[in-house]
Amino acid sequence: MxxxxxxxxxFGAILIWFxxxxxxxxxxxxxxxxxxxxxxxxxxPQRVGLWIFLGVVTSLFALFMIxxxxxxxxPDWRPIVDPQLLWFNTALLVVASLxxxxxxxxxxxxxxxxxxxxxxxxxxxxxxxxxGQVVAWRELTGTGHFFATNPADAxxxxxxxxxxxxxxxxxxxxxxxxxxxxxxxxxxxxxxxAALQLSVQLCSFYWHYLLLLWLMLFYLLLST
Amino acid sequence: xxxxxxxxxxxxxxxxxxxxxxTKYVWSQDHKVIAVQYAITxxxxxxxxxxxxxxxRLQLGFPESFSLVSPEDYYQYVxxxxxxxxxxxxxxxxxxxxxxxxxxxxxGARDMVFPYMNMLSYWxxxxxVIVLMCSFFISGGPTGAGWTLYPPQAISxxxxxxDGGIVLMLASLALFIVAFTMGGLNYVTTVLQARCRxxxxxxxxxxxxxxxxxxxxxxxxxxxxxxxxxxxxxxRLIGTSFFMPEMLAMGETTAYNDGSPIxxxxxxxxxxxxxxxxxxxxxxxxxxxVLATHARKNIFGYRMMVWAIVAIGGLSFVVWAHxxxxxxxxxxxxxxxxxxxxxxAVPTALKVYNWVLTLWRGDIHLTVPMLxxxxxxxxxxxxxxxxxxxxxxxxxxxxxxxxxxxxHFHMVMGVSPVLVLFAAIYHWYPKITGRMFNDTLGKxxxxxxxxGTYSLYLPMHYLGLLGVxxxxxAYGTDFMPDSAQTLNSGITVAAIFVALSQIFFxxxxxxxxxxxxxxxxxxWNATTLEWQTPDTPPKHGNWGDxxxxxxxxxxxxxxxxxxxxxxxxxxxxxxxxxxxxxxxKHH
Numbered sequence: 013m014x015x016x017x018x019x020x021x022x023f024g025a026i027l028i029w030f031x032x033x034x035x036x037x038x039x040x041x042x043x044x045x046x047x048x049x050x051x052x053x054x055x056x057p058q059r060v061g062l063w064i065f066l067g068v069v070t071s072l073f074a075l076f077m078i079x080x081x082x083x084x085x086x087p088d089w090r091p092i093v094d095p096q097l098l099w100f101n102t103a104l105l106v107v108a109s110l111x112x113x114x115x116x117x118x119x120x121x122x123x124x125x126x127x128x129x130x131x132x133x134x135x136x137x138x139x140x141x142x143x144g145q146v147v148a149w150r151e152l153t154g155t156g157h158f159f160a161t162n163p164a165d166a167x168x169x170x171x172x173x174x175x176x177x178x179x180x181x182x183x184x185x186x187x188x189x190x191x192x193x194x195x196x197x198x199x200x201x202x203x204x205x206a207a208l209q210l211s212v213q214l215c216s217f218y219w220h221y222l223l224l225l226w227l228m229l230f231y232l233l234l235s236t
Numbered sequence: 237x238x239x240x241x242x243x244x245x246x247x248x249x250x251x252x253x254x255x256x257x258x259t260k261y262v263w264s265q266d267h268k269v270i271a272v273q274y275a276i277t278x279x280x281x282x283x284x285x286x287x288x289x290x291x292x293r294l295q296l297g298f299p300e301s302f303s304l305v306s307p308e309d310y311y312q313y314v315x316x317x318x319x320x321x322x323x324x325x326x327x328x329x330x331x332x333x334x335x336x337x338x339x340x341x342x343x344g345a346r347d348m349v350f351p352y353m354n355m356l357s358y359w360x361x362x363x364x365v366i367v368l369m370c371s372f373f374i375s376g377g378p379t380g381a382g383w384t385l386y387p388p389q390a391i392s393x394x395x396x397x398x399d400g401g402i403v404l405m406l407a408s409l410a411l412f413i414v415a416f417t418m419g420g421l422n423y424v425t426t427v428l429q430a431r432c433r434x435x436x437x438x439x440x441x442x443x444x445x446x447x448x449x450x451x452x453x454x455x456x457x458x459x460x461x462x463x464x465x466x467x468x469x470x471x472r473l474i475g476t477s478f479f480m481p482e483m484l485a486m487g488e489t490t491a492y493n494d495g496s497p498i499x500x501x502x503x504x505x506x507x508x509x510x511x512x513x514x515x516x517x518x519x520x521x522x523x524x525x526v527l528a529t530h531a532r533k534n535i536f537g538y539r540m541m542v543w544a545i546v547a548i549g550g551l552s553f554v555v556w557a558h559x560x561x562x563x564x565x566x567x568x569x570x571x572x573x574x575x576x577x578x579x580x581a582v583p584t585a586l587k588v589y590n591w592v593l594t595l596w597r598g599d600i601h602l603t604v605p606m607l608x609x610x611x612x613x614x615x616x617x618x619x620x621x622x623x624x625x626x627x628x629x630x631x632x633x634x635x636x637x638x639x640x641x642x643x644h645f646h647m648v649m650g651v652s653p654v655l656v657l658f659a660a661i662y663h664w665y666p667k668i669t670g671r672m673f674n675d676t677l678g679k680x681x682x683x684x685x686x687x688g689t690y691s692l693y694l695p696m697h698y699l700g701l702l703g704v705x706x707x708x709x710a711y712g713t714d715f716m717p718d719s720a721q722t723l724n725s726g727i728t729v730a731a732i733f734v735a736l737s738q739i740f741f742x743x744x745x746x747x748x749x750x751x752x753x754x755x756x757x758x759x760w761n762a763t764t765l766e767w768q769t770p771d772t773p774p775k776h777g778n779w780g781d782x783x784x785x786x787x788x789x790x791x792x793x794x795x796x797x798x799x800x801x802x803x804x805x806x807x808x809x810x811x812x813x814x815x816x817x818x819x820x821k822h823h
Contacts, residue, residue, distance in 0.1 A: 024456075036546065040436040041538060041789030044809035047436060057241075057349040057429040061421050064455065068417055072459035075506070079463065079499055083478065088494035159474050163495070166476040170466075 024067075062214050066221055069178065073225060076174070077232055080167050084236045090162045094233055095151045101144035102230060108137035109223040112216035119212040122205060127212060128193050134219065135186050138179060145172055164236070171229050175222070182218050189215055241345045241430040244782055254776065265351035266776050267336045270358050272668070274332035277358075281365050282325035288313040290735045297728025299710040307709045308396040311380030314707065316368075318383030319405070322511065323412060324365055326653055330518040331416070331454065332361060334660060335423050335447045337668070341766035342444050344432025344784045346777045348422040357419035364411035371397065371404040379405045382707065384504060387479040387497045391472040393486050402472060406465040413458045413465075423451040432765075434786030438542070439805070441764050441790040442535060445542050446521020449549040450514045456553070457510035464503040471495070498563055505556035512649055513552040517545055519656035520587055523609045525790070526659050527591055529762045530606035531598030532801050534791035536590045544583035551580045561629050562636045570629040577627035581620070588617055599794065599801070603760075604678035608659035611686045612652050619648025622697065637707070640700025643693045651689045658685070658741070665745070666759045667766055670773045671752030677744040684737030692730040695723050761802045764790050768806050 040047055083089070111134035118126035149169065157165045189211040192204070254260040261269060292313045295305040305313065336354070340347055348354045371378035380396030381389060389395050391402055427448045431440075440448075467478040471492070479500040480492035528535040535541060557565065557573040591613055600606065622644040625631050635641060658681070665673050702720055704711070711721065758767040770780040784806045792803035 036438070036539075036542065038436065038438050039539070040438045041791075044788050046434040046785055046787060055429070057425050060428055061350065061425045064421055064424050065417075068420075068455045068459060071456045072462060075460050075463045075503065079467070079478075079503065082499055083496065086494045086496065088477070159470075160476045163477055166470065166474075166478065170470070 056210055058210060058214060062217065066218075069221075069225075073171075073174075073229070076171060077228070080171070080232060081236070083163055083167070086163070088162070089164055089236075091236055092152070092157055092162075092164050092168060094168075095148040097144055097148045097151065098230060098233075101141050101148065102226065104137050104141040104144060105223050105226055108134045108141065109216075109219045111137065112212075112219045115212050116216040119209040122209075124193070127208070131186070131190055131193055131212065131215075134215075135183065135190065138183060138186070138219075142176055142179060145176055148172070168233060171233070175226055175229060178225075179222055182215065182222065185211070185218070186215055241340070241347050241349050241426065242432060242783065243346070263355060265347070265355045267340050267348050267351070267354060268668075268774065270354055271333050271335075271337035273358050274328055274336060274361065275334075277362055277365060278325050278329040278333060281320055281369070282329075284369070285317045285320035285325065286735055286738070288317045288320075290732055292317070293728040293731040295709070297725040297731075308377070308380060310709045311382070311707075312378045312396050312401070315380050315383050315385075316372075316378050320368070321650065322383065322515070323409070324368065326515045326649075326657075327416070327454070327511070328361060329657060330515060330653070331423065331447060331451060332358065332419055334443075334518060334522065334664075335419070335451065337664070338443055338766065339423055339426050339447060340430070341667075341769070341774065341778060342441050342764055343427060343430060344435050344765050344779070344786060345426060345430035346779060346783070348426050349430050350422050350425070353418045354422050357415045357422070360411055360415035360418065364408045364415060367404055367411060368408040371401045371408075374400040374404070376400055384501075384508070385468070386504075387468060387471065387495075387500050388481060388483060388485075388492075391468065391480070392483075392490075403469065406469045406472075409465045410462060410469075413462045416454055416458055420451045420455045423447060424455070432783050432786060435765075435805075438539070439786060439789045441521075442524040442538075442541055442545070443518070443521040445545050446517040446519070446524075449545050450517040453510045453517070453549050453552060454514045457507045457514070460503050460507035464500055464507070468500065498560075501560050501563060502556070505559045506553075508559065509556040510552045513548055515649060515653050517549065519612070519653045520545060522660045522663075523612050523656045524591065524594075525764065526605050526609040526656075526663050527594050528791050528793060529663070529760050530601045530603055530609070531595050532601070532793045533594055533598040534793055536593040536596075537586075538789065538791065540586055541590055544586050547583040548580060551576060551583070555580060558627055558632070561632045567629075574627055574629050578624065581624060581627075584620060588613065588620070603662075604673070604675060604682060605659040605663035607679065607682045608655045608662065611682065612655040612659065615647055615655060615686075615689070616652040619644060619646075619652055623648055634703075635700060637705055638700035639696040639704050639706060642706050643696030643700060646696070647693050651693065655685070658682075661745075663760070664766075665748070666755030666772070667769075668773060669749055669752070670755055671748050672755045672759060673748040673752055674744050677740050677747075681737060681740035681744065684740065685734060688730055688734035688737055692727055692734055695727055699723060699727075758804075761800070763792055763802050763804050765805055768804050 111130045115127050115130035115134060118130060149172070152165065152168065157168075159166055159169050189208070192208050192211060195204070254264065254266070260266075264270060264273075291305055292310050294302050295310055336348070339345075368378075376397050376399040378397050379385070379390065379401035381391075381402060385402070385405070391398060395402075397405075427440075427444060431437075467476075470476045471478050471480050475491055477492045477495035479497050480490070480495040481497060482493040483490055524535050524541060555573055555577045557569065558577045561570055561573075595610070622640070626635060626641065626644055662673060662678055665671075699720060702716075704716060704720060704724075708715075711724070716724075755772065757769065757772045760767070765784055765786070766774075768784060769778060786805045787808050788803065788805055790805055792798075792805075792807075794801045795803055
């Protein structure tokens with residue numbers, strides 16, 4: 013609960029402080045003539061879009077976590093023994109995130125072959141994570157914990173499922189980035205390279221976010 | 237980096253202009269077309285909601301004379317009326333309609349930064365409307381749970397529409413939220429990224445400020461509704477017990493155990509209260525621009541207005557539990573929320589003062605949009621004041637679930653935003669269509685609507701003080717004195733009158749499309765960018781070959797020493813004219 017509130021507060025504070033309050037102090041209407049503001053114009057809109065989208069996702073999961081902690085206090089809550097497999101899955105996701113970070117570093121050096129390798133590794137390990145999550149579900153149903161058996165079970169499937177859906181959405185973008193990375197590079201044109209670099213950066217950012225989110229969810233699932 | 241939205245146009249880009257009818261008007265990625273699509277859909281579904289309200293008002297006003305509406309119908313109509321009006325009309329029209337139309341034009345962009353996603357946003361919205369409308373045609377009909385959809389009764393046997401209606405309602409809400417998120421990402425990113433040269437944040441018209449902050453609120457608050465909808469769907473379809481307590485239904489024990497309906501209420505109102513401001517903030521912004529333009533005066537206290545919008549937006553997240561005073565909460569909890577609720581009155585009152593001070597000694601032109609804008613100041617002040625009553629726990633307890641509440645929220649969140657919508661539609665109609673509307677019809681529309689709604693909602697406050705509860709199908713003389721029932725009939729007459737007087741509006745809009753006088757580019761002599769486009773209505777790409785450059789704020793009306801009583805934002809400073817103060821000149 014406290015962690016969640018902190019998480020939301022931090023994210024919100026950063027967004028609001030940088031995006032808004034700094035600008036609100038200016039009195040640009042008192043000045044006539046063209047003036048330009050520093051800051052946002054230089055950031056690609058896709059990146060700003062992703063930040064805002066992650067704000068929405070943060071709000072969504074923070075609310076789920078708050079409701080989870082509240083619901084867990086009711087007497088009918090029967091904590092489940094989380095499958096040990098989750099630790100292994102977590103490791104897979106960490107590797108995926110690291111690989112995408114390496115792809116990002118490679119993109120800033122324009123090292124195409126390294127981008128390709130690391131992107132592939134990241135994707136494959138993410139698929140591994142998702143398959144692992146499904147196996148964990150099978151393990152739970154095997155021991156008689158179905159979706160509606162107990163709120164603890166319901167939340168387990170719901171939260172892991174939603175997190176998985178967000179990863180699937182990420183994999184869709186990852187697939188598009190892969191096709192870009194495998195297209196023959198046109199050395200005359202600098203734009204495709206910049207576009208690929210941006211895609212890789214955004215993918216890695218999204219993966220780090222989903223890893224952080226997973227760690228928090230995992231902590232929450234373990235602790236209750 | 238130059239994006240399409242803020243780049244001067246080269247030859248290559250012309251090739252991407254839509255060519256066929258389908259890409260131009262149906263699968264369009266042009267923000268102006270999407271805005272009109274949003275607006276027509278929202279107004280269409282709003283008409284359905286208005287007809288529903290007329291029908292249940294007939295039942296309430298004359299319970300013995302009409303047998304149009306059965307008790308089940310009554311609950312279904314009230315529910316659908318509320319949900320459609322709040323979400324599918326107001327939210328969609330303010331943000332999907334006006335947000336889409338105004339943001340790129342007022343910020344000086346060619347389009348939204350993600351046009352494809354913008355198109356997708358409309359089509360998913362349309363899908364959500366269709367799913368919702370489908371619930372009228374399934375067995376059992378739409379849900380009759382009340383627009384707040386409180387469990388356990390929303391998904392318990394006995395409530396109308398428990399079989400399919402509630403499922404379609406929740407699915408439709410989830411779709412709407414997806415659509416809104418796609419649109420909202422666009423609105424926020426466009427405001428942050430695609431403003432033209434010189435358009436700093438603190439030079440933006442207040443319309444954009446209102447829409448911008450409202451969108452941020454929506455992006456953070458709608459997830460709460462999504463969480464609630466998903467979990468209630470699971471309770472209904474799979475039999476989980478997130479919200480459903482252990483209980484008897486129709487004499488039989490249900491399979492649910494120990495879920496918490498109060499959790500749903502918290503989630504619902506964590507969305508529901510910001511939702512009020514998702515609707516109100518764009519209205520605040522647009523009414524400011526209409527007032528300044530037609531009073532030929534700069535808006536009073538521009539920065540205070542911006543800060544108030546931001547402050548109201550922030551505060552709106554910490555007042556939600558004032559909708560739940562009767563849920564048996566800890567008194568300290570209630571005290572906290574009563575305090576925050578009263579604090580929010582401060583920035584709101586600031587805005588009202590500033591609107592009035594903008595009018596003070598202005599050169600007021602009583603055009604149709606101006607009439608609606610001034611009407612808004614009255615209805616909003618009225619609705620806001622009764623909000624102060626209801627914000628106090630001790631006053632709220634006896635008034636809760638009475639007609640006082642109905643009167644309050646229709647005044648503050650029904651009539652007021654709708655008056656602004658009309659003001660905005662009349663104000664921007666010449667730009668959207670290139671033609672003027674009929675002035676006489678517009679004035680008839682205004683006076684009938686304003687007087688009609690006052691005679692509709694003022695008596696409701698009195699009924700509420702008498703203790704007449706809401707959500708009753710028929711009162712009869714056992715519950716209510718004759719005089720109160722007579723008043724209730726009068727309210728129904730007023731409601732039908734208001735509904736019928738909207739015919740003026742529709743005739744005007746459709747007739748003027750063909751026969752209105754050509755408007756010219758800037759019929760109101762306004763300063764903001766959308767009135768300075770090379771074409772009216774603006775073509776695809778908005779600005780011809782060159783993007784506009786902004787030299788001043790949006791409110792240079794009646795500037796001393798200028799030849800005209802307005803100076804467009806694109807006008808460079810003149811030689812020899814002393815420009816403002818020197819702040820920030822050394823940027």
